Structures are given as C-alpha cells and as structure tokens.
Amino acid sequence: MNAELIAVGSELLLGQIANTNAQFLSQQLAELGINVYFHTVVGDNVHRLEQAVNIAQTRANLIIFTGGLGPTKDDLTKETIARIVKRELVIDEEALRSIEAYYARTKRTMTENNKKQALVLSGSVVLKNDYGMAPGMALTVDGITYMLLPGPPKEMNPMFIRYARPFLLGKLKQHERIESRVLRFFGIGESQLETEIEDLLERQSNPTIAPLAGDGEVTLRLTAKHSSAIEAQKLLDETEQAIVKRVGQYLYGYNEDTLFTKLMERLNAHGKTIAAAESLTGGRFTAELTVIPSASKAVKGGIVCYTNEVKERVLFIPSEILETAGAVSEQCAKLLAEHVRNVCQADIGISFTGVAGPDPLEGKQAGTVYIGIATAGQETEVHALMLAGDRETIRTRAIKYGCFAVLKRLAAAV
Amino acid sequence: MNAELIAVGSELLLGQIANTNAQFLSQQLAELGINVYFHTVVGDNVHRLEQAVNIAQTRANLIIFTGGLGPTKDDLTKETIARIVKRELVIDEEALRSIEAYYARTKRTMTENNKKQALVLSGSVVLKNDYGMAPGMALTVDGITYMLLPGPPKEMNPMFIRYARPFLLGKLKQHERIESRVLRFFGIGESQLETEIEDLLERQSNPTIAPLAGDGEVTLRLTAKHSSAIEAQKLLDETEQAIVKRVGQYLYGYNEDTLFTKLMERLNAHGKTIAAAESLTGGRFTAELTVIPSASKAVKGGIVCYTNEVKERVLFIPSEILETAGAVSEQCAKLLAEHVRNVCQADIGISFTGVAGPDPLEGKQAGTVYIGIATAGQETEVHALMLAGDRETIRTRAIKYGCFAVLKRLAAAV
Numbered sequence: 001m002n003a004e005l006i007a008v009g010s011e012l013l014l015g016q017i018a019n020t021n022a023q024f025l026s027q028q029l030a031e032l033g034i035n036v037y038f039h040t041v042v043g044d045n046v047h048r049l050e051q052a053v054n055i056a057q058t059r060a061n062l063i064i065f066t067g068g069l070g071p072t073k074d075d076l077t078k079e080t081i082a083r084i085v086k087r088e089l090v091i092d093e094e095a096l097r098s099i100e101a102y103y104a105r106t107k108r109t110m111t112e113n114n115k116k117q118a119l120v121l122s123g124s125v126v127l128k129n130d131y132g133m134a135p136g137m138a139l140t141v142d143g144i145t146y147m148l149l150p151g152p153p154k155e156m157n158p159m160f161i162r163y164a165r166p167f168l169l170g171k172l173k174q175h176e177r178i179e180s181r182v183l184r185f186f187g188i189g190e191s192q193l194e195t196e197i198e199d200l201l202e203r204q205s206n207p208t209i210a211p212l213a214g215d216g217e218v219t220l221r222l223t224a225k226h227s228s229a230i231e232a233q234k235l236l237d238e239t240e241q242a243i244v245k246r247v248g249q250y251l252y253g254y255n256e257d258t259l260f261t262k263l264m265e266r267l268n269a270h271g272k273t274i275a276a277a278e279s280l281t282g283g284r285f286t287a288e289l290t291v292i293p294s295a296s297k298a299v300k301g302g303i304v305c306y307t308n309e310v311k312e313r314v315l316f317i318p319s320e321i322l323e324t325a326g327a328v329s330e331q332c333a334k335l336l337a338e339h340v341r342n343v344c345q346a347d348i349g350i351s352f353t354g355v356a357g358p359d360p361l362e363g364k365q366a367g368t369v370y371i372g373i374a375t376a377g378q379e380t381e382v383h384a385l386m387l388a389g390d391r392e393t394i395r396t397r398a399i400k401y402g403c404f405a406v407l408k409r410l411a412a413a414v
Numbered sequence: 415m416n417a418e419l420i421a422v423g424s425e426l427l428l429g430q431i432a433n434t435n436a437q438f439l440s441q442q443l444a445e446l447g448i449n450v451y452f453h454t455v456v457g458d459n460v461h462r463l464e465q466a467v468n469i470a471q472t473r474a475n476l477i478i479f480t481g482g483l484g485p486t487k488d489d490l491t492k493e494t495i496a497r498i499v500k501r502e503l504v505i506d507e508e509a510l511r512s513i514e515a516y517y518a519r520t521k522r523t524m525t526e527n528n529k530k531q532a533l534v535l536s537g538s539v540v541l542k543n544d545y546g547m548a549p550g551m552a553l554t555v556d557g558i559t560y561m562l563l564p565g566p567p568k569e570m571n572p573m574f575i576r577y578a579r580p581f582l583l584g585k586l587k588q589h590e591r592i593e594s595r596v597l598r599f600f601g602i603g604e605s606q607l608e609t610e611i612e613d614l615l616e617r618q619s620n621p622t623i624a625p626l627a628g629d630g631e632v633t634l635r636l637t638a639k640h641s642s643a644i645e646a647q648k649l650l651d652e653t654e655q656a657i658v659k660r661v662g663q664y665l666y667g668y669n670e671d672t673l674f675t676k677l678m679e680r681l682n683a684h685g686k687t688i689a690a691a692e693s694l695t696g697g698r699f700t701a702e703l704t705v706i707p708s709a710s711k712a713v714k715g716g717i718v719c720y721t722n723e724v725k726e727r728v729l730f731i732p733s734e735i736l737e738t739a740g741a742v743s744e745q746c747a748k749l750l751a752e753h754v755r756n757v758c759q760a761d762i763g764i765s766f767t768g769v770a771g772p773d774p775l776e777g778k779q780a781g782t783v784y785i786g787i788a789t790a791g792q793e794t795e796v797h798a799l800m801l802a803g804d805r806e807t808i809r810t811r812a813i814k815y816g817c818f819a820v821l822k823r824l825a826a827a828v
C-alpha cells in the first residue's frame with residue numbers, strides 16, 4: 001500500500017501552524033509497513049484541492065486527508081471528495097445523535113451548519129470522533145482508499161489509533177511486521193560515520209539504514225520488515241552488530257535516549273553524584289540534567305563561575321593560575337573540576353571553561369574548550385577541544401561532550 | 415509571485431521530524447505578500463523529486479526547496495534540479511574555502527564528500543550559510559525561480575532572513591511596502607489581552623493585528639501595507655499607541671526581543687551586575703542570560719543549589735530554615751537572593767526555589783514557586799507564584815517571571 005497525506009487548511013499555508021498531523025500519520029503508517037511517498041498541503045480552495053487529489057490518484061492507493069471536516073463554509077473536503085468519487089453525502093445517524101447530545105450537554109444551541117458535520121460519504125466506513133463532532137470516514141473506490149480525518153490533532157490522533165488503524169490493518173493483505181531501532185552516536189561526524197559503514201549502506205535493503213545528523217549527534221535508523229516480529233528484531237540485531245563492530249565506541253544509546261537521560265540513568269545505576277563548575281556553559285549542563293525528574297538523586301548542584309571573581313571566591317582558584325595560564329586553560333579546568341567536587345561534596349566533579357565567542361578571550365579563539373572530570377582516587381582528566389559554530393552550538397557541543405566523557409569514565413569504572 | 419515549498423527528506427515521510435521549515439517559510443512569504451498555494455514533502459528519491467518539481471512548475475513561479483544539500487549520497491536536491499533546468503554544478507570558491515576553514519579550525523579531516531557541499535548551480539545567486547557548510551542558491555530559468563535552502567532550521571532560518579528575503583524583495587515587481595512589528599507581552603493571558611483590545615481587533619484592516627500565544631508570553635503582530643515605508647511605519651505607530659494605552663504595563667519588548675535580551679540590555683544600560691541562586695531552575699536562568707554575548711559584563715555567576723547541602727555549604731542557609739520553613743519557602747527565597755548577591759559580589763541577587771514536579775516536595779504541590787530579588791539598600795522582594803504545566807513549563811515560566819520582575823525593578827529605580 002502506498003500512501004499520500006493531504007492536509008487541507010489555509011492556516012497551514014500561512015504558517016500559523018505546522019503540519020504535525022503528517023508527522024503523526026507518517027509514524028503510524030511506517031509502523032504498519034505502509035509506504036508514504038508524498039505529503040501535500042493545500043488551502044481551503046476547491047479547485048486546488050481537486051488538483052491535489054487528481055495528482056494523488058496517479059501515485060497512491062491510500063489517500064489520507066486531514067482537515068476541512070468542520071461546520072463552516074471553508075470546510076470543503078467531504079464535498080470535494082464526494083464530487084470526485086461520484087458519491088452522495090448522507091447523514092450518519094449516530095454522528096448526528098452524538099452532535100445533538102453534545103449541544104444538549106453543554107446547553108448551547110445547535111445551528112444548522114452543525115448538522116453538516118454529520119454528513120458522510122455514502123457507503124463509507126464511519127470512524128467515530130471521541131473528542132469532537134466531525135466523524136471521520138474511509139471509502140474504497142476503483143482500488144483507491146480515501147480516508148478523511150479531522151484536522152485538530154487531539155481529535156485526529158485518537159481517531160486514527162482507535163478506528164483508522166484497525167481499518168487499515170484489516171485491509172493489509174499480508175501482515176508484514178515493521179520493526180525499527182534508532183542507534184545514537186556521539187563524537188563522530190555524519191560523513192565519517194557513513195564512510196566507515198559505506199559498504200553496509202550500499203548493500204542495505206532489509207533492514208534499511210537511514211542516517212540523520214543534528215546538534216552534534218548522528219543517528220542511524222534501522223528498519224526491518226518480516227512476517228514475524230521476532231525475525232524482524234533478529235535482522236535488526238545482525239545489522240546493529242555489524243555497525244557496532246566498526247563504530248561501537250561512538251554509540252551511546254537507542255531510540256528516545258539522549259546523552260542527558262543516559263548520563264542520569266548511569267549515575268543512578270552506579271549510585272554516583274555529580275556537580276558542575278560552569279564557566280563557558282553558564283549553567284546549561286546542570287540545567288539540562290535537572291530537567292529529568294530523577295535528577296535530585298544524582299545532581300548535587302553546581303557553580304556558575306562566569307567571572308574570575310566567582311572562580312576565586314567560590315571555587316578557590318588561585319589568582320596566579322588565572323593570571324598566568326588563564327581561566328581558559330587546562331590547569332584551570334582541572335582545578336575547577338576538583339574544587340566543585342569538594343565544594344558540593346559530589347562523587348564526580350565536571351568543569352567547562354572556554355571561549356563561546358564571538359570574540360576571542362585571553363588570546364584564545366572562539367571554540368577553545370577545556371572540560372575537566374575529577375573523581376576520587378583517580379587522576380583528573382582534562383579534554384582540550386576546538387569546537388565550531390556559534391555561541392549556542394559551541395555550548396551545546398561542550399555539554400554533550402561532557403556527558404559522553406563522563407559516560408565513558410563510568411563505563412570504564414565497571 | 416506564487417510559491418510552492420518542496421521539502422526533501424525521507425525523515426519527514428517517516429515522521430521523524432515535522433516540516434517546521436514550511437511553517438517558517440510560509441510566515442516569511444506571507445509577510446512579503448507572496449502567495450503560498452502548496453507545500454509538498456518528498457523523500458530522498460530522484461524519480462519522485464523530479465515528479466514533484468514537474469508538478470510545481472505547472473502551478474508556481476517560485477519553488478523553494480529545503481533539505482538535500484548535505485554531503486551524503488542521499489542528498490540529491492542540487493543534482494536533480496541541475497538536470498531539470500539543464501545547468502552544470504560548479505564549485506563555489508567562497509563556500510569551499512569556508513568548508514576548508516571549518517575543517518582546519520576544528521582540526522578534523524575533510525572527506526571528499528564534504529567538497530560536494532560547495533557545488534552550486536551554474537549562474538545562481540549563492541546564499542551564504544553562516545551556521546553550516548552547505549550554501550543555498552537561487553536561480554531563475556524560464557520565468558521560474560528555484561531557491562534551494564539547507565534542511566536544518568538553524569541554518570535555513572538565518573539564511574532566509576539575511577540573504578533569501580532581500581533577494582526576493584528585489585524580485586518583487588510592485589514595491590508595496592509591507593512593514594510589520596511584533597509587540598511582546600508578559601504577565602497577561604491571550605484571552606485577557608484580546609478582551610482588552612477587542613474593538614481594535616474587530617475593526618482592524620490596515621494594520622492587521624494578529625495575536626499569538628506561546629511559552630507564557632503573548633505577542634501581537636501588526637502588519638501595515640503602504641506604498642511608502644514611512645507611512646506604513648506611521649500606521650504601525652498609531653495602532654501601537656492605541657494598544658499601549660490599554661495594556662502597556664505588560665509590554666516588554668519588540669520583534670526579536672526576548673525577556674533575556676531585554677534584561678541584559680537594561681542591566682548593561684544601568685551598569686548593574688546580577689547573580690542567581692537556582693534550586694528549582696537548575697541553572698537555566700543563568701544559562702539563558704549567558705547565551706547573550708554581552709553577558710560577561712552583567713552576569714557575575716550563580717550557584718545551582720539543587721540540594722539542601724549546597725544551600726547550606728555554599729549559600730549559608732541556616733539548617734533551621736531548611737528544617738522548619740523548608741527549602742521551598744518565602745524565607746529561603748529571601749536568604750538565597752541575599753546570600754548569592756554577597757557570595758558573587760553582584761548588585762542584584764535573584765533566587766528561584768520551588769517544586770517543578772511531577773511529585774510534591776515538602777508537602778507543597780508542583781508549581782509552587784518563590785522568586786527572591788535582593789538589591790543594595792532596598793528590602794528584598796519575594797514573589798510567591800503558583801504555576802501550571804509540566805516540569806519544563808514551570809521552570810520556563812519561573813525564569814521569565816524572574817526576568818520581568820527584575821526589569822520592573824530596574825525601571826522603577828530610574
């Protein structure tokens with residue numbers, strides 16, 4: 001089954017909202033093993049909607065519409081499809097009763113145009129709307145299935161899950177399972193990763209391997225199809241192993257993991273606490289960790305030592321170090337990590353010092369970063385980095401690097 | 415000019431990301447008075463991309479592509495457009511130098527496929543990428559303008575604003591000026607704001623007034639059209655004055671201002687420094703302020719006193735206070751603000767303590783927030799709030815409230 005998603009609504013073309021319905025439906029259809037080859041967005045305009053449907057008919061056998069089922073004049077999806085597939089619109093008694101009940105319940109007066117919402121394509125399977133008035137519907141004509149869903153996500157999403165998904169599962173001839181897994185990497189660029197696994201990428205078919213880069217990380221989405229879910233998982237395992245053999249040292253997690261959730265999980269698993277001295281990063285490392293509800297166990301706190309004054313007064317960095325090596329130096333990063341660990345009484349002290357830019361600092365150029373990691377009974381390690389990007393990118397990459405380095409240290413400690 | 419937006423990327427068809435680029439570009443084009451009639455999303459597939467371009471050519475004279483300019487095999491937008499419009503791809507020397515400089519600066523090895531990013535359509539206007547490697551480009555062939563932009567929003571958005579928008583303005587035949595201004599409000603809800611200016615909203619025509627709510631703030635976008643830019647600005651001024659008369663006390667800024675940039679601007683204008691004690695907010699207040707390049711003048715630093723241990727050891731909160739009133743209390747907020755001011759030697763001390771949730775703390779429910787503001791020679795003020803939302807929303811609203819409260823205090827001090 002090849003699907004095209006057509007979202008109807010001028011608010012999308014004006015940029016008032018993003019087409020998140022297409023994202024939701026794409027995820028859902030991918031899980032069902034239905035290919036989605038095109039998304040189309042069209043305004044509340046009969047002529048252009050007809051045009052979009054005519055094009056979709058040439059390239060899809062499942063066309064899913066979102067939006068344009070409401071009571072107002074500019075809601076015209078049903079009317080347009082009815083004309084195209086030459087079907088009448090008929091009142092769905094159950095939908096009408098439910099609309100009437102809604103008005104009775106909320107003690108509001110039902111207007112004539114609200115009845116319009118109970119109209120469905122004659123002969124279609126009606127999809128109940130548990131969170132609104134306009135029902136959805138699905139109808140197959142000449143080998144093409146037309147599915148009409150409401151626009152508001154809080155109506156559309158549950159309608160899809162509860163009623164549209166089972167309808168589609170019934171249509172799917174063979175029950176091919178689609179299983180996917182996202183591998184998350186840090187510390188390797190997209191092009192380097194692709195070079196390392198070039199042959200795997202070239203001969204991919206099942207599973208498919210899709211790389212995606214963003215925010216200093218790279219992911220590989222593996223997607224396998226098989227009639228058995230267990231076999232599909234086995235296919236994923238095999239491909240993952242082949243990838244890990246090449247670039248396993250950069251793999252930090254799977255699916256919805258982030259470096260921060262992963263670090264929190266590992267800290268809690270090891271029963272370790274952490275505290276951060278943040279100059280360069282101004283508090284963002286601690287802020288990202290404390291977004292996670294379980295943070296209070298592992299995060300002791302931190303010192304945002306943005307000025308040398310605070311480095312000296314709160315973290316006891318000798319003024320000689322600041323004057324000779326400078327605040328942006330290996331020595332300073334080392335002492336900051338060790339001292340914040342002591343001041344906050346944590347197992348692990350981590351420090352971030354560097355130049356976020358745009359201007360150089362202490363004669364060091366933007367992107368110069370030192371990260372210190374101090375633990376009990378081990379030598380403090382300092383990572384010297386040169387990062388690219390604007391202020392925010394440099395800071396983001398620095399705190400992610402910090403997470404990754406602590407994760408490595410925790411892994412080595414086991 | 416009629417535009418169609420074509421987003422290229424299988425990650426969109428798999429639902430891994432939403433097509434927020436289309437939303438951004440639609441807003442931008444609407445402001446320029448350019449109609450957008452279709453959005454199309456297509457995967458990393460030459461045949462289907464060609465199909466999409468052929469269709470767009472029949473219904474648009476401006477086709478804007480996002481995505482597919484990267485270094486990897488599945489990035490094929492440039493190659494496909496080049497074939498369709500029968501142009502060569504040629505190396506853009508400036509882009510190549512900037513890519514080489516990036517690799518030199520970050521001491522990484524440039525791979526052969528990175529060079530591919532410097533290829534542009536022969537004869538096109540090159541649009542600089544200030545935040546990444548792939549340049550954009552624009553080329554008009556047979557009356558149709560093809561504009562190719564990178565996929566990552568943080569590269570695409572600034573490229574559009576800085577280089578693509580001026581290019582399009584130059585193309586627009588009739589120079590009706592569209593001038594717009596965004597008024598930014600804090601501390602008033604969207605429906606209350608709309609009620610206060612209901613009559614203005616009802617009789618709006620030129621300028622138009624568009625409210626938008628998000629992240630605890632409300633904005634009004636005023637858009638005026640006139641053949642003269644000066645007259646358009648006058649229309650904006652008049653409408654702004656009428657609005658300010660009603661709700662001026664909630665107005666904090668304009669256009670790209672944020673509460674954080676505004677606070678930084680006011681701190682620097684007053685020559686004042688600030689330090690924060692962050693329990694609830696885990697460092698995010700200081701992190702948001704230090705994103706701004708001029709932060710080093712005004713931000714002394716901060717203490718992330720996530721645990722009571724750090725509150726006692728670093729900020730000298732008496733254990734009696736923590737045991738009786740608790741960490742989430744007016745008294746604690748007051749002392750935290752005063753002590754962080756002293757410890758970091760700042761003019762203003764601000765503190766955030768509260769319950770981010772999801773679970774209650776010290777018998778206080780999620781959303782309970784105390785913000786303290788301490789200055790020299792004035793009584794410390796403590797704001798007791800009850801905020802709604804999840805962890806991140808509560809933290810975001812708290813730090814914005816903190817900014818707004820300090821702004822008010824600075825304004826009163828003049």
